[in-house]
Amino acid sequence: MAAAVKGAILAIDNEASFQDQAEIWKYMLNFGDSMALKCAVELRLPDILHSADGPMTLSEIAAAIPDAPSPQASHLFRVLRLLVRRKIFTSQEDKVSGETLYGPTKLSSWLLHEPAPTSDSDASIMTLAPMLISENHPWHANPWHKLSEFIREGGLAPLEKELGCLQFDFAAKNPLYNKLLNNAMACTARITIRTLLSHCGDDLFNGIGSVVDVGGGTGRFISEIVKSYPHIKGINFDRPHVISTAPTYPGVTHVGAIPEKGGKVIIVDIVVEADGKGVFDDTGVVFDVLMLAHNTGGKERTEKEWKSLLDQSGFPRYKITKIPALQSLNMDKRKEKTMASAVKGAILAIDNEASFQDQAEIWKYMLNFGDSMALKCAVELRLPDILHSADGPMTLSEIAAAIPNAPSPQASHLFRVLRLLVRRKIFTSEEDKVSGETLYGPTKLSSWLLHEPAPTSDSDASIMTLAPMLIMENHPWHVDPWHKLSEFIREGGLAPFEKEHGYMFDFAAKNPLYNKLLNNAMACTARITIRTLLSHCGDDLFNGVGSVVDVGGGTGRFISEIVKSYPHIKGINFDRSHVISTAPAYPGVTHIGGDMFQEVPSADAVVTKWVLHDWGDELCVKLLKNCRKAIGEKGGKVIIVDIVVEADGEGVFDDTGVVFDVLMLAHNTGGKERTEKEWKSLLDQSGFPRYKITKIPALQSVIEAYPN
């Protein structure tokens, strides 16, 4: 296990490029963090673990999940494994029983369910759970898929286009959405107002007798102000459908009209710092892209933009106070302007300062799917291709003009997606010394996102790219099932993808678009993996091997590369007939259609890449036994190229391995990524007593299995 990587055939530069590749995998699947967190909240795992007397076993947690007719502990385990890696929960081995025990953390305390609304808000807790549920609800998550269309065509923001009206008008018509939105707002209102009152304190409301909270939702924000300053008359102003669901708070009047008077306006909103290092600055940039997806015209603003807005609205003076919250405090009519002024006082204890970090982590994971969606948007707009093929850095308007099939390219929308991707180091930006304009450039990371030339049998003409994989894993077909993880853990049955579309490879057989999506995604990773494998395992692997069959070989790219490197090898690409029918011809490769669970064509060696992870143990044993028959008793071997999960591993691809396992949970009934222990058990059961695992700098490892 973890045998030394052989040879140094790949140069240092290529080693660095594995890191770049790993970064792309990470962002591609970042939405998995958001979905796993949402699943945990839906199952009430934070509540279960925080209210327990001590750490709990897996089966105890599963049994405590409410409304779960058939709780699936083994599925739950896989979501927990990811969340333990993210430090949302803890796990430790029980010294006596050897069982794994799970516990809560300060991070998970931000994900507790609220008690039913009450006018005594002290009885309530500080939680981001309602916000997380709202932002990861399909209503809010789906519009992100349409970012590229919005940048190409303009018009209404994707959410509004989908809802057919403004978000707030939809809330007026739909009580469920109204509740989702208001609860999300109320939970962040409590957090922000407490931070604000601790950090700005008495100065802020000096000499003020009444405060109106404009768009105050159900009134939690103003109620906290009034509670701290009982002399203040609080007015909560919002639309009637919101006010109608607002609880009563002492000292607060809910109204539908603004009283007029002087004083000052206190804006609590994000101030974007594109390169900021503050704990909430990153989320601020992601939130701006969220606004792009949700609200036509809505955006998060930089200080410059706030200033302009205030100038135009008759507020010549303002002061911004950064507080340890997502939003800053932006006050007009103040003498000084102290952007990023020191946080006042030490009213909050050190412990609470640390809790801002925890809170920021939760925001990050909650919105991590924004990274995946921004990257997908960039690929759909062909931004990597545009920037890599340019003679030099490009201006925003040059990039916008170069987007293909864009009847009305929206440079200002594009700017916001680019700002996030520059922060993620996918692209670069610099100021042109002469014109002062921002110039954008490509990076080594973005070189992993180029479009492939049309398929060709000369695979050398093609490039190494993860773009087709990114497009597939972020397609609604593949993302939607993640929303159903908690239901799957509660009820069992078919994996969410299969429940919706049927078994993945049957769906491909019926749906040419999906067939293409899947085969292209597989082929792009096949090229990357085989090149890494050949460089790192080299001649040893195919010593004395005259023929190789690639089982579940897709359209044949993997075996074609083996044959190209070892032309004496007779290559057989074996897959189902709907896949074989779209496969290009490769010299030295015979394509054979069939069912691997019936029979596998004979050869000296079998390779099988990313096939066994699709299946449960029983079918894997059946398939491996067929492979064993295919290679005969003597000399042959089966070369499995698949992920070996290292739950705490620090290898560049180990994190993605753990996320990928949850992806398998969402997509394939029985499918999973396996640890070495699980591989060993599978091989033992299938008649392979000996095996060797070679780690290569790729998502998958190489497992050589010998029948004797």
Ligand SMILES: C[S@@+](CC[C@H](N)C(=O)[O-])C[C@H]1O[C@@H](n2cnc3c(N)ncnc32)[C@H](O)[C@@H]1O
């Ligand atoms: C995840 S893909 C991997 C493709 C390829 N090995 C790669 O990594 O690029 C799994 C492949 O198994 C194939 N497959 C599924 N069921 C099969 C069966 N019963 N017989 C043969 N191939 C099958 C699918 O069509 C698909 O091409």
